[in-house]
Amino acid sequence: MDELRCLIHTIPHKVHVILITETWIKSEAEAENLKIPGYTHYYNYRCDNRRGGGVSIFVQNDLKHHYIEELCVNNESHFIWIHLEKLSLDIGVVYKPNTANNQEFLENYTQQLLKRKRAIVFGDFNYDLLIRNQSTTAYQQTVRENGYRILNKIDPNYCTRETANTRTILDHVSTNILNNSFHLVIVDSVMSDHKELILEVDRIISEKLxxxxxxxxxxxxxxxxxxxxxxxxxxxxxxxxxxxxxxxxxxxxxxxxxxxNPPKCDWINKEIIESIQRRNLLAYKSLRSPNDETARSEYLHQRKLVRAKIQTAKNNYYQKLFMNCVGKSLKIK
Structure with a gap:
């Protein structure tokens, strides 16, 4: 932590968010002692006193932000999400150990990604992007299916972990933000056996009215x-x-x-959004298990339910609009 504080001090530009995987935190007391002046610390760690695991996010106090959620799967894989209000942006950090069940992790990861409208997610996933195997292919497909793209350059020269005999890309950055420039730098580090990933994001300017x-x-x-x-x-x-x-x-x-003003679909509500997200999860589950009739049946039922909810909401919305125009023909457009 002392080295990290020194590193932050030497960087001439403001570092807004710091994300750490494998923190090895074992208690609340340890977490509270890991402080960086001027930053708020969010953390998630193993609760069984085993060595390893854990993730942390440090957010500069000048930024208006808030905690969203955290998840620990089988006391192995860890997720944390925070929200930056100025950019309407969710930032996530993930740690998946080699011992984690691949299918279970991807199901949970899918559920996390589907919740985010605008997000950047960092993590030590332990999927080597330089190797084409079944688990890495499934991971990359999961990222694409949920509308995200991996920002890492898949090249041995841009590896995130390097030994005398191996080069691997285990640490990845993904986003679902389109039409924006990202500058990702891989830096050798003596603080960890993994390299540091530094990401600079172009200022996101909202569209003028x-x-x-x-x-x-x-x-x-x-x-x-x-x-x-x-x-x-x-x-x-x-x-x-x-x-x-x-x-x-x-x-x-x-x-x-x-x-x-841009057009608004005023019939869209939270219940519909949640139903669509559930349908997407069931579709993913059915796709992964083509012989599972129960999963297929649940997906088809949820798809029908989503259609019905959308139709009902639209009918009610437009009926109300027309009722408000009774006797006021000029308002009907």
């Missing part, structure tokens, strides 16, 4: 002007009346600006 200008008539002022005109002048000719009306309309025509 579109503004348009349009002309409108101030009818209150127009009526007032026409009323005053009718009291002061007697108009016998149609041409004169038309001229006065057009002049009054021109005089009280103003330019306004309005913001074009």
């Amino acid at each position: 579109r503004k348009v200008k349009y002309t409108a008539v101030d009818y209150n002022q127009l009526f007032k002007t026409m009323e005053e005109l009718s009291q002061t002048e007697i108009i016998n000719e149609y041409e004169d009346l038309e001229k006065n009306i057009l002049e009054a309309v021109r005089k009280h025509t103003v330019t306004k600006t309005k913001i074009l």
